[in-house]
Amino acid sequence: LRKIKIENRVFVEFGVENYLESNTRFLLQNDNWSGLVLDGSVENIEAIKSQSIYWRHNLKAECAFIEPANINLIIEKSGLSGDIGLLSVDIDGNDYWVWNAIECVKPRIVVCEYNSLFGPQKKVTVPYQKEFARSKAHYSNLYYGASIAALEHLAKKKGYSLVGSNSAGSNAFFVRNDVIGLLPTQTAKEAYLKSRFRESRDRAGALTCLDHENGLKEIADLPLVDVESNATLKILNL
Numbered sequence: 706l707r708k709i710k711i712e713n714r715v716f717v718e719f720g721v722e723n724y725l726e727s728n729t730r731f732l733l734q735n736d737n738w739s740g741l742v743l744d745g746s747v748e749n750i751e752a753i754k755s756q757s758i759y760w761r762h763n764l765k766a767e768c769a770f771i772e773p774a775n776i777n778l779i780i781e782k783s784g785l786s787g788d789i790g791l792l793s794v795d796i797d798g799n800d801y802w803v804w805n806a807i808e809c810v811k812p813r814i815v816v817c818e819y820n821s822l823f824g825p826q827k828k829v830t831v832p833y834q835k836e837f838a839r840s841k842a843h844y845s846n847l848y849y850g851a852s853i854a855a856l857e858h859l860a861k862k863k864g865y866s867l868v869g870s871n872s873a874g875s876n877a878f879f880v881r882n883d884v885i886g887l888l889p890t891q892t893a894k895e896a897y898l899k900s901r902f903r904e905s906r907d908r909a910g911a912l913t914c915l916d917h918e919n920g921l922k923e924i925a926d927l928p929l930v931d932v933e934s935n936a937t938l939k940i941l942n943l
Contacts, residue, residue: 708888709880711790711813716740717780718793719771723752728793728816728876730758738790739763741783745770771796772835773806781809790814795876798837801830801851801932805859815865815879822921823852825897827943829929830855845915845923846906853877854893855932866890874900 714736716729721742724730732738742764744750753759753766769779780786792812794804800817823829830851831837839849856877857867865879868888877896880888903914905923915923925941 706814708886709813709884713788713790714738715785715789716791716793717743717785717789717810717812718791718795719743719769719776720794720796721749721753722746723749724756724758724766728795729791732791733762733764734758737762741765741767741780741785743767743769743771743779770836771799771803773799773802773833776803776806777809780807785810787811788813791816794818797839797849798831798842799833801855801859802833804856804863811881813881813884815860816876817856817879818850818875819853819856819870819877820847820850821853821874821898821900822847822917822924823850823929823940824854824943825852825894826854827852827929827931828855828858828933829931829938829943832928832930832937843924843927844906844908844910845913845920846904847915847920848924848927851932852893853897857893857896858932867893867896870896870898872898873902874898875902 718729721727721744747768750766750768765783786809789810789812791814793816794800795818842848860879864882868878868880870877899917905913905915905920907913927940928937930937
């Protein structure tokens with residue numbers, strides 16, 4: 706934000722849970738941005754509306770299970786369209802497919818979660834499944850989202866460049882090409898970081914804290930889609 710001029714300080718973020726941990730809360734509280742947050746849980750939305758942040762700032766919180774077919778309508782109903790400051794995508798599942806579908810807003814910055822288990826080179830995502838739920842897709846909780854290379858591929862098609870990732874190895878940052886200026890860009894391989902967090906679970910739902918290599922073994926037989934060729938491959942072939 707120190708390098709990119711933002712004329713419309715508005716954000717859209719979805720998959721926010723109770724909004725206590727998010728990519729836009731600082732912008733709302735510290736820099737007086739306004740925005741729309743979305744989550745599929747009624748309880749989470751009610752929790753957000755019960756916080757003082759909800760009346761202290763210009764924030765809308767809506768309950769919706771987000772799909773490619775409904776995301777534009779949801780955003781437009783909130784009164785947002787065209788140029789906005791930031792879009793944050795983190796729904797632990799159909800992230801690639803939903804971002805691909807968004808046309809009603811043109812954010813200057815996009816933050817999108819990537820699955821570091823899928824590596825830095827293959828342009829892959831989980832196949833689209835309506836009402837995808839990470840915990841139901843596989844008991845390990847590791848099968849979700851897209852690789853950073855798949856998101857970079859999509860970003861290029863939509864007129865964005867990859868500028869980096871966070872130190873946790875979970876979020877990739879993209880900037881719209883017409884406002885990027887002199888901000889350095891990176892390839893997916895350069896920006897990729899292997900995540901250190903260990904959130905795997907066993908069939909009973911208990912944490913197993915598998916490392917990167919053993920996490921891959923746990924989901925090795927599950928399918929991914931190569932977004933460039935549209936071919937299906939198994940994770941073991943990454």
